[in-house]
Amino acid sequence: MNTAETxxxxxxxLLDRLSISTVDMVGEIERQISGQRRGxxxxxxxxxxLPGDDRYIMATLGVASTPPVLATKxxxxxxxxxxxxxxxxxxxxxLLDAETGLPLALVDGxxxxxKRTAALSAVAAKRMARGDASSVAFIGCGVQARxxxxxxxxxxxxxxxxxxxxxxxxxxxLCQMAQSRGLEAIPCDTAxxxxxxxxxxxxxxxxxxxxxxxxxxxxxxxxxxxxxxxxALPWLPQTMPRFDRIIVDDLEQERNMAKPMVDPTxxxxxxxxxxxxxxxxxxxxxxxxxxVFRGLAVGDLAVxxxxxxxxxxxxxxxx
Numbered sequence: 001m002n003t004a005e006t007x008x009x010x011x012x013x014l015l016d017r018l019s020i021s022t023v024d025m026v027g028e029i030e031r032q033i034s035g036q037r038r039g040x041x042x043x044x045x046x047x048x049x050l051p052g053d054d055r056y057i058m059a060t061l062g063v064a065s066t067p068p069v070l071a072t073k074x075x076x077x078x079x080x081x082x083x084x085x086x087x088x089x090x091x092x093x094x095l096l097d098a099e100t101g102l103p104l105a106l107v108d109g110x111x112x113x114x115k116r117t118a119a120l121s122a123v124a125a126k127r128m129a130r131g132d133a134s135s136v137a138f139i140g141c142g143v144q145a146r147x148x149x150x151x152x153x154x155x156x157x158x159x160x161x162x163x164x165x166x167x168x169x170x171x172x173x174l175c176q177m178a179q180s181r182g183l184e185a186i187p188c189d190t191a192x193x194x195x196x197x198x199x200x201x202x203x204x205x206x207x208x209x210x211x212x213x214x215x216x217x218x219x220x221x222x223x224x225x226x227x228x229x230x231x232a233l234p235w236l237p238q239t240m241p242r243f244d245r246i247i248v249d250d251l252e253q254e255r256n257m258a259k260p261m262v263d264p265t266x267x268x269x270x271x272x273x274x275x276x277x278x279x280x281x282x283x284x285x286x287x288x289x290x291x292v293f294r295g296l297a298v299g300d301l302a303v304x305x306x307x308x309x310x311x312x313x314x315x316x317x318x319x
Contacts (some may be wrong), residue, residue: 005066007103008317010307012111018310020155025119025303026126032064032302033123040065043297045253054079056208062301067309068098070294071301073109079208089113090207093304105317107304117297118151120271121202121227124153124247124291127274127281129200129223129225134159139215140190141165141174144204144229149174152200153181159245160184161310164194193217201226205234217242217288226290231261239268242288245281247274249293271296 034039042063049057054078063070068122075091082088091109096102138145139165152158161178163185165171165271176183188194195201196219207213207230217239220226224260226243230236240246241260248254249263271293282289311317 005070008075008105008311010105010107010311012108014311014316015108015111015307018307018314018316020115020306020310022119022122024305025115026122026151026155026218028306029116029119029123029299030275032062032298033272035064035066036272036274036298037291041298043301045184045250045256046295046297052171054208054219058091058295059230060295060297060300062297063098064305065098066302067305069104069301069305070096070098070101070295071232071304072096073112073297073300073304075109079206083143087143093300095304095308097130103304103309105308107307109300110143112300112303112307114147116303117144117229117295118251119303120293120296120299121148121152121229121277122155124281125152125200125225125227128245128247128289128291129156130219130223130282130285132157133199133225135161136200136202136313137162137163137164137188137197138174138202138204139194139234140202140204141167141286142206144203145170145174145202146177148202148204148227149177149181153178153183156200157250158183160186162186162188162194162198164188164191191215192219195234197221199224203230203232203234204229205230205232207231213237220288222288224288226288228261228290228292231294232290232292233261237263242289243290244287245283245288245289247271247281247291249291251285253294253296261294277307 044061060073093107095104178185213236
């Protein structure tokens with residue numbers, strides 16, 4: 001039985017050693033999403049605090065029946081951390097036994113956030129992107145872009161990436177990562193040059209300070225798929241009707257938010273409906289589709305619980 005004095009901490013270094021595959025993460029998220037529909041998984045809409053000083057503070061809560069785990073994530077985004085030599089985003093996940101409430105472990109929230117965000121995108125991409133997608137455009141080249149590159153390279157027969165971002169160092173690092181996987185990497189001087197002609201577009205623009213819209217959906221080619229992890233804030237709202245099909249991560253969560261990410265009349269459903277087959281992600285090769293999301297507690301829950309179980313199997317934490 002864990003106590004405060006013996007509670008294990010699953011660091012990013014330990015979690016990397018577990019070598020959990022993209023397929024396993026995506027499969028576990030899909031299983032837990034389906035569990036929500038069956039009444040076996042429960043998640044609360046994310047809670048957000050905006051102190052008004054450029055900080056973005058957020059918390060999620062999810063509970064699963066199998067395994068019986070409760071996961072809470074606390075996260076702070078602070079752009080002032082860059083001047084301190086710290087990541088701008090930092091978070092921590094606490095795992096409890098969902099039956100007894102006893103503590104199980106603390107988990108590096110940054111690792112889980114990176115992995116689960118890309119895996120949530122992959123859940124949608126499996127159903128909304130063309131199966132023959134071979135090129136990805138990245139708008140934003142930081143941690144989330146690297147996570148998406150790793151995940152999408154596992155799922156699609158990629159040949160090329162294009163990268164556009166504010167910082168040349170991050171852009172070049174993303175290109176080097178792609179080249180290390182045998183992909184052609186093209187650094188771009190404009191967002192339009194990156195997006196035009198790409199099969200998949202991934203936008204991971206930082207939310208603080210709030211970005212002014214600069215991306216035009218009319219730049220997208222027919223049949224492309226866009227992932228917007230940044231709540232679609234960088235996209236010009238008046239161009240969003242360009243999409244034939246848009247889904248969000250959670251319709252109930254959207255109803256609890258002060259402002260919707262996109263015009264609700266453009267949204268056909270959410271990730272649960274997509275996974276459970278309520279509607280098709282793509283109805284033809286020429287459809288242009290998008291997945292827009294804020295972040296979903298079931299993703300944090302699924303990946304953190306999976307990592308904890310794998311750590312137990314590896315003997316890294318007590319059974």
